Amino acid sequence: MGRLFGTDGVRGLANRDLTAPLALDLSVAAARVLAEAGAFEGHRPTAVVGRDPRASGEFLEAAVVAGLASAGVDVLRLGVLPTPAVAHLTSALDADLGVMLSASHNPAPDNGIKFFDRSGYKLADEMEDRIEAVVGGAWEPPTGAGVGRVRDAYGAVEQYVAHLLSTVPVSLDGLRVVVDCAHGAAATVAPEVLRRAGADVVTIGAAPDGLNINEGCGSTHLDALRAAVREHGADAGIAHDGDADRCLAVTASGEDVDGDQIMAILALELRAAGRLAADTVVATVMSNLGFKNAMRDAGLKVVETAVGDRYVLEAMKEHGYVFGGEQSGHVIMLDHATTGDGVLTGLHLLSAVARSGRPLDELAKVMTRLPQVLVNVRDVDRTRAKTSPEVAAAVAAAEAELGDGGRVLIRPSGTEPMVRVMVEAPTHDEAKAVADRLAEVVRSALG
Structure with a gap:
C-alpha cells in the first residue's frame, strides 16, 4: 500500500480508492493514536464531523462516525459546511478532533478525509504517519458505556457565521x-x-x-x-x-x-x-x-x-x-x-x-501580474530535475535572457513522473517561447 496521506489528507476516487472500510479504519486509527498521545487524558473524548455535499460523503460520513464511536469517541455531526468551519468549530466546541469529508476543488466522484487537532490545525505529518501505521491493525474496542455516542449539531454553524462577521x-x-x-x-x-x-x-x-x-x-x-x-x-x-x-x-x-x-x-x-x-x-x-x-x-x-x-x-x-x-x-x-x-x-x-x-x-x-506560462513535461525522471547539468545550463541561460523582468521555476511533481516548467516574462509570447524551449531540454535530458 502506498502512503495514504498526501499534502491535504487522504484523497481519492470514492468507493474505489477511498472506501467505507478505509474511512472507518482511518477513524479508529486516529482515535487510537490520539488516545496513546494523551490527547484524551482525563476526559471523555469528542469529535466533530462535517462534509461537503458530495453523494459519497453520505456513506463516508456514516463510516467515519461509526469508526470514531466504536473507538469510544462521542461524535457531533455538523452536516454540510465548509472545511474552515469544521476547523473553527473543533476548537470552538472544545472537541478533541475534527474530521472533514471533502475533495475540495476535485470533481464529484472524488472525496477525501482530513483531520484537525483540538486547536483547529491540520494534524502534523508525524501524527498522520502514526495513524497510517496502525490502520487496520488489531485493537481492543470498548464495550458498554465505553462506546461513543452520536448526536447532530447542525446548528453549530451559526457560531462559525457569527465568528466571521465579528x-x-x-x-x-x-x-x-x-x-x-x-x-x-x-x-x-x-x-x-x-x-x-x-x-x-x-x-x-x-x-x-x-x-x-x-x-x-x-x-x-x-x-x-x-x-x-x-x-x-x-x-x-x-x-x-x-x-x-x-x-x-x-x-x-x-x-x-x-x-x-x-x-x-x-x-x-x-x-x-x-x-x-x-x-x-x-x-x-x-x-x-x-x-x-x-x-x-x-x-x-x-x-x-x-x-x-x-x-x-x-x-x-x-x-x-x-x-x-x-x-x-x-x-x-x-x-x-x-x-x-x-x-x-x-x-x-x-x-x-x-x-x-x-x-x-x-x-x-x-500589482501588475506578469504573464505566466506553465508546461507539464510528462513521463520523465523527475528525480533528476534538480541535478541535471543540461537542465541547469538551460535554466541559467533563460534567466540571463529574462533578467529582472522575468522568472523561471523548474519543479518536479510530488506524485507523478512529471516536471513542471513555469516561466514568467513581460509578454505571454516571450514566456511561452522560453517555457517551450526549456520543456524540450527537460524532455531530452530526463526522458
Whole structure:
C-alpha cells in the first residue's frame, strides 16, 4: 500500500480508492493514536464531523462516525459546511478532533478525509504517519458505556457565521455582490454571511445535488461568475471551491482577481491597520513575480515556501507571521482562522472595497501580474530535475535572457513522473517561447 496521506489528507476516487472500510479504519486509527498521545487524558473524548455535499460523503460520513464511536469517541455531526468551519468549530466546541469529508476543488466522484487537532490545525505529518501505521491493525474496542455516542449539531454553524462577521467592523451596505458557491459546502453559509454583512447578494452555484459540485462553476471555472456579474451590474464577484477554503474574485468589468492580487490587497489593509506581523507575507514559489515586486515596492517582505497551504501555514506558525496564501486562492488569516478560509477571505476583500470607497478593479492594480506560462513535461525522471547539468545550463541561460523582468521555476511533481516548467516574462509570447524551449531540454535530458 502506498502512503495514504498526501499534502491535504487522504484523497481519492470514492468507493474505489477511498472506501467505507478505509474511512472507518482511518477513524479508529486516529482515535487510537490520539488516545496513546494523551490527547484524551482525563476526559471523555469528542469529535466533530462535517462534509461537503458530495453523494459519497453520505456513506463516508456514516463510516467515519461509526469508526470514531466504536473507538469510544462521542461524535457531533455538523452536516454540510465548509472545511474552515469544521476547523473553527473543533476548537470552538472544545472537541478533541475534527474530521472533514471533502475533495475540495476535485470533481464529484472524488472525496477525501482530513483531520484537525483540538486547536483547529491540520494534524502534523508525524501524527498522520502514526495513524497510517496502525490502520487496520488489531485493537481492543470498548464495550458498554465505553462506546461513543452520536448526536447532530447542525446548528453549530451559526457560531462559525457569527465568528466571521465579528472579524470585520465595516458594513458592506451598498455593494452588490455575486457569489458562486460551486454547488458546494458554502451554498448556504457564504450568501448568509455576505447578506448579514450588509451586501446585496446574488447567488449562483448554490443548488448542490451531490453530483454537481465544482461542475462548470466555482473558483476553477470563472466564466459563469463573470457573466453573472455583468448581467446583474454587480460591484464584484466572489468564487469559492467545493469546500470553500479558496476564494477568487471578479471585478465589475469581468476581470479576474487571483489569489496573489487578493493577498496584495489584504496585506496592505493589514499593514495600514498595524496588524501585519513583521510587515511580512508568506507565499509559495508559484506566486507571480508581479506580487513579489508589488510587496517590495510597498516595503513589505515576502517569505517563500514550497507549494501547498500546509507549508505556508508551517512557516507562519514557526516565525509568528499572521498572513499568507497561494495564487490559487488559499488565503490564511491567522488572527481569525487556522486554515485557508474562502468565505473569510471574500468578506475581508469586500470590506477593503467598502472601507476604501474604491472599486475592486482599482484595488487590484496594486500589482501588475506578469504573464505566466506553465508546461507539464510528462513521463520523465523527475528525480533528476534538480541535478541535471543540461537542465541547469538551460535554466541559467533563460534567466540571463529574462533578467529582472522575468522568472523561471523548474519543479518536479510530488506524485507523478512529471516536471513542471513555469516561466514568467513581460509578454505571454516571450514566456511561452522560453517555457517551450526549456520543456524540450527537460524532455531530452530526463526522458
